[in-house]
Amino acid sequence: MVRAQRACRAFAPDDVDDDIVLEVLRAATFAPSAENRQPWEFVVVRDPDARQVIGDVTARAWAGGGRAYSESRLAPELLADVDAGATGGIAAAPVLVVVCGDHQRGNANAMASSIFPAVQNLMLAAGALGLGSALTTMPTAMRAELAALLGLPEHVVPMAVIPLGRPAKPLGPPRRDPVEQHVHHDRYGKTRQ
Amino acid sequence: MVRAQRACRAFAPDDVDDDIVLEVLRAATFAPSAENRQPWEFVVVRDPDARQVIGDVTARAWAGGGRAYSESRLAPELLADVDAGATGGIAAAPVLVVVCGDHQRGNANAMASSIFPAVQNLMLAAGALGLGSALTTMPTAMRAELAALLGLPEHVVPMAVIPLGRPAKPLGPPRRDPVEQHVHHDRYGKTRQ
Numbered sequence: 001m002v003r004a005q006r007a008c009r010a011f012a013p014d015d016v017d018d019d020i021v022l023e024v025l026r027a028a029t030f031a032p033s034a035e036n037r038q039p040w041e042f043v044v045v046r047d048p049d050a051r052q053v054i055g056d057v058t059a060r061a062w063a064g065g066g067r068a069y070s071e072s073r074l075a076p077e078l079l080a081d082v083d084a085g086a087t088g089g090i091a092a093a094p095v096l097v098v099v100c101g102d103h104q105r106g107n108a109n110a111m112a113s114s115i116f117p118a119v120q121n122l123m124l125a126a127g128a129l130g131l132g133s134a135l136t137t138m139p140t141a142m143r144a145e146l147a148a149l150l151g152l153p154e155h156v157v158p159m160a161v162i163p164l165g166r167p168a169k170p171l172g173p174p175r176r177d178p179v180e181q182h183v184h185h186d187r188y189g190k191t192r193q
Numbered sequence: 194m195v196r197a198q199r200a201c202r203a204f205a206p207d208d209v210d211d212d213i214v215l216e217v218l219r220a221a222t223f224a225p226s227a228e229n230r231q232p233w234e235f236v237v238v239r240d241p242d243a244r245q246v247i248g249d250v251t252a253r254a255w256a257g258g259g260r261a262y263s264e265s266r267l268a269p270e271l272l273a274d275v276d277a278g279a280t281g282g283i284a285a286a287p288v289l290v291v292v293c294g295d296h297q298r299g300n301a302n303a304m305a306s307s308i309f310p311a312v313q314n315l316m317l318a319a320g321a322l323g324l325g326s327a328l329t330t331m332p333t334a335m336r337a338e339l340a341a342l343l344g345l346p347e348h349v350v351p352m353a354v355i356p357l358g359r360p361a362k363p364l365g366p367p368r369r370d371p372v373e374q375h376v377h378h379d380r381y382g383k384t385r386q
Contacts, residue, residue: 035267045379
């Protein structure tokens with residue numbers, strides 16, 4: 001699955017079984033975390049109104065700066081895809097998983113390194129089970145709105161929103177630089193041993 | 194592999210082929226990154242002197258605060274394991290991969306969410322190929338030493354050091370909370386729909 005992962009930002013309306021979601025989240029919990037503190041909390045959002053609010057938050061973050069920032073940086077095709085995702089595509093997924101870090105269990109310095117490996121496990125498991133997903137962090141910029149919507153206590157901080165659902169269309173292959181371009185041997189810039 | 198991943202902090206001295214390391218790093222590059230910027234740079238450290246320096250940095254960070262912080266927080270067995278890893282076990286791995294984020298390619302706000310999924314892919318691929326690994330971020334607290342040792346430019350920031358090698362002993366099963374303890378439905382604290 002590793003080499004087939006691609007962000008999915010357009011979803012079919014078909015529902016996803018609770019058992020499948022739980023399986024995907026279980027895979028997430030097998031990621032490493034600092035001191036094995038397992039500081040993750042997953043809010044599975046299915047309620048249409050709540051998904052709509054998250055969609056609005058996302059669209060607002062995108063319109064209020066995200067798009068302007070990305071416009072000149074993204075290839076036109078990718079920009080169009082992100083655009084469609086941010087303005088409704090992602091919120092249309094039947095399930096949005098809001099991945100949070102619990103600061104009573106985990107240390108702030110180690111929070112990102114403890115949460116994003118779990119997020120990656122989550123997405124790999126989703127792919128293995130035929131689901132599309134995407135790693136979005138934009139809505140977390142609107143922490144207060146998400147906290148109010150989901151009833152998050154102060155110490156539980158949203159870090160990513162992952163849509164899950166059946167892809168609306170086939171996802172193409174991911175585009176990556178050849179790994180050799182980013183590998184150094186013993187010293188930066190030393191590309192061969 | 195997802196459910197078998199466990200931190201390895203004691204390594205057999207057997208070497209790891211370059212092809213295997215490259216395969217593991219290639220898997221890393223198939224992780225998602227913000228704007229598909231692929232901001233990762235991997236420094237593969239095999240040189241014994243360089244590994245020794247990284248080991249010393251790690252041991253110093255551990256002795257200089259890490260251990261005191263973790264002492265009361267870790268179960269005795271895990272503390273002993275981390276202790277042995279930080280004081281030589283990790284540096285004894287034949288390969289140390291220093292994973293860096295390139296701030297000329299990636300945005301600082303999205304760096305952690307772009308690097309740690311790749312780190313997780315790296316470790317999953319290592320496990321699939323029979324290698325032990327562990328996610329360590331402690332040495333990155335000593336950014337200046339690592340930058341000097343590896344010749345890192347200012348904009349290339351070390352974020353994790355991953356030892357790779359054949360495990361010196363079998364790794365037990367990972368210990369995790371039941372996923373249900375960390376899943377909420379639509380609102381935090383709502384454990385059933």
